[in-house]
Amino acid sequence: MRITELFDRGEFVLTTEVGPPKGFHLDHLLHEVKEYLGDITAVNVTDNQSSVMRLGSLATCKAIKDIGVNSIFQITCRDRNRLALQSDLLSAAYFGIDNLLLLTGDYTTLGDTPQAKPVFDLDSVSLIHAVKQLESGIDLGGNELDGDPPKFAKGAVVSPCSDSVDVQLAKMERKVAAGAEYFQTQAVFEPEKFFEFMEKAKQFNVPVMLGVIILKNAGMANFMNNNIAGINVPPDIIEELKADPEKTKAGITGVEITARIIKECRDYCQGVHIMALGWEKLVPDLLRESNLVS
């Protein structure tokens, strides 16, 4: 089911994301989805995340759909040209996978196969445009599709705490103009910045889902501050993680911090996107502590 229908009904939407394995065995991933993500509206499946070669996003979406869970097909422009991208979009439609998250993608050299050719024939904006064009029954070559055209919920990302948030907002505006219907954000650790961002983003009139990451320890926070664009974990949060190493190790501190951020931002957004990064088992606790489920 397209998650845009839920936004239209005014529902607060919960998504999370899983990364396919390096290999073709999905038992563990499907077990975690079944066990811990029952209250989630839809599960994003990453596409060779961080330029690391893995099992395909589309196949994983299909497997998740087969166990009765809604999925979001993430597609990047790094590995495929426009023929392959459009072809995979039609394949998704065939499988009944109708939620998309359309991204430019990390550069090839950042991952585990730096020798690969970086494609970037399209980018996030032109990929959104391509989907919209397919929905009108015409492909990017200007050729007609046979039969009824597909229909997708077209999602995109934005970075509210970026050090160049105005440049990000300009890109967001282009994504909306191209046809983006909902946004998931990069992880937010500074609610104030998120409020400011939403103040500016509300003119675009599209649902925005607050992105959150459950922090595992202070080292992870420092690493992200130094290496991940658009993420800034403030010093007081890092101190909080250091204060009780046992509690932090058990994930309790991370869940507390994340729940606090969600509660603070909830009234400013239309949903929450949880990046558990392997801590899927903590998602039920997080949802409870954030008052997102009873």
Added chain:
Amino acid sequence: MLITELKQKDDVLSLIKGKALVISCIGCKEVYFPVTEAEELHKELLAGGNVSAVITTDYICNPENLKLQLKKHMDKVEAAEILLVFSCGVGVQTVAELYPNKAVFAACDTYPLPGHQGITPLEPECDQCAECHLSDTAGICPITACSKGLLNGQCGGSKNGMCEVDKDMECGWERIYRRLEKLGLLDSLLYPAKIRNYIAIAGAGANASES
């Protein structure tokens, strides 16, 4: 080698929204330049009233030469808000670098031509994409100044204004945005989604080798 072709006449004329000066590079031996067509368009631009003069010169890709050539026209350069450049992509970018406070627009598209490469400085670079975007991007080439060659804005990987691919390189889209902001031209980022047309490059190569 490369070919420059004039953009559609209406597209060029629509760029002149204020006081403008035309800089036309008659090129170098490596470039095929449509001299006659350009001169016709110059006449039309002058007739429009906003263009104060057409300065015809050569090798504007060399910043020192460009400065020298424009020296005797400084009054006109200073009076202009817009510099419309007839040249390959390198020439337009060189003008944009020299005049950071002026809107610099491209009147030509640059195509590749197989064979000997022209003598151009290393920076700025033109990838001869056949659809010059410089008029929308503050005279900074989105194809060579952005590691992913993105045509539709900054990716999510830029941190502290630097590029995710090369931490020592300034993000090209950060530069484009900041310059447009300074010039009050941020609206030029509202163009419809752009997609590269690779057939234009293939076509240029094919025609060139036939002729």
